[in-house]
Amino acid sequence: MELPIKLSEQSREPIYHQIEHQIKALIASGQLETGTPLPSIRALSKDLEVSVITTRRAYQNLEYEGFIKTLQGKGTFVANIHSSLKREIKEDTVVRALKTAIETAYQHNYSKTEINKLFNAILNDQEGRL
Secondary structure, three states, rough: OOOOOOOOOOOOOOOOHHHHHHHHHHHHOOOOOOOOEEHHHHHHHHHOOOOOOHHHHHHHHHHOOOOOOEEEOOOEEOOOHHHHHHHHHHHHHHHHHHHHHHHHHOOOOHHHHHHHHHHHHHHHHHHOOO
């Protein structure tokens, strides 16, 4: 199984954090349901073209936080996550994306008014597609 994870070399966020946050988002959104098997550390490392150490660290953190569980000899699976935690993760994911977009806009010298105008235009466009 290949996970839809996109890593950014330009991000100041460590790669293992990027992996963690994206797996959490996939779990919170329901794209990865409870009990879904995850790729092995080696397979995910190869898919993402990162070191096994980086992927292992992400998996260890996710397991420590209760998002995944490893069963000896069987593999790693999505754990059962409470719906309130899923809501919290979904909100965190959206806030992070919006913060990144706003930082990018400010780096390109957009004003708050221009950012609001762009945001509303995109929001209206997306609503039209639903």
